[in-house]
Amino acid sequence: MVDCGFDAKRGWFPSVVYGGQFIDVLVITNLDEDHVEDLPYVWDRVTLGSIYSNPSVTAAALATMKREHGMDEGVRQAHAILSRFRPGHLGKMADSGEVSAWGYSNRYGLDFTDTNNLSVAALVRWGMFTILFAGDLETAGWRTLLHNPAFVADLATVTVFVASHHGRANGRCEEVFEIVRPQIVVFSDDRKQYESQETDAWYRQRVSGIPVLDAVPSGMLPKKRHVYTTRRDGTLTIQVDGTGRYIVTPTRADPPSALRLLGLLSRPAA
Structure with a gap:
């Protein structure tokens, strides 16, 4: 699980959907409220094998960053977890x-003192398929991460x-896209x-x-999708096979094809 915000308008809460289940690892990319709103209830109702957050953001660091605006319920729970345990990887x-x-x-204090630029850039890979979840990194945060050769090498593999x-506009970074050439971009966002x-x-x-896997007249090239957004497409399901091929299925789809899309990897695994 990557982050644990909720969508009250749609009635979607991870603590309800996954209540009573086991989650191998919860990655918290950003310690702002919208990324951890449901954490108090996930903590109570879901069995977590482990949690991962920025290793440099301690409970004291989080309290300092939230001093001006205070902590809402989700951040308070994150602070309690960090106070009881520690930052970084917790659990098995x-x-x-x-x-x-x-x-x-x-790194908190050395690089930045704001939650956005201390976001975790989390990568998940299966075979030749790699997806990147970038939290709320802003341009300056991206540029600092690009000083890490290991990050640059992994960035080049992202699908x-x-x-x-x-x-948002302040999350863009031209230098990142001089390295990575993903097939699609996903926006997880509310209405404009x-x-x-x-x-x-x-x-x-x-x-x-x-x-787009749709009815395409003979001799014509299929349409392409480049950007997905939860605003237009709703919840997105990405099914990946062992070769790196994947299908994207939105819950809100344009008839008649239901916008089922197929991506084929164009680069070898790193």
Whole structure:
């Protein structure tokens, strides 16, 4: 599980959907409220094998960052967990077979003192498929991570890029897209309310896209999708096979094809 916010409008709460189940690892990419709103209830109702957060953000560091605006319920629970245990990896390392997950992050105090640029850039890989969840990293945070050669090498393998800061303009970084050429970008976001959300065109120019599996007349190239957003597409399910091929299925789809899409990896695994 990557983060544990909820969507009250749609009635979607991870503590309800996964209540009573076992989660190998919960990755908290960002210690802002929208990323941990449901954490108190996930903590009570879901069995967590382990938790991973930025190793440099201690309970004291989190309290300092939240001093001005205070802590809501989710952040208070995160603070309690950090106080009782410690930051970084907590619990038993998950045995996920051929699936591997790891993260990169900037250092509190040395690099940044704001939660966004201390977000974990989390990668999940199975075979030739790699997806990146970037939390709320802003341009400066990206540029600092690019000083890490290991991060740069892993960035070059990303197939699906979940845009940082919900696709907001301040999460873009040109230098990142000089290294990575994902097939699609995903925005996890609410309805458009601000000019900073108008970034679809910027990302579309920097990804290769995947074909729409629809009825295509003979001799014509299929349409492509480059950017997905929960605003338009609803919940997205990505099914991946062992060769790296994957299908994206939105819950809100344009008839008649239900916008089922297939991506084929164009680069070898790292």
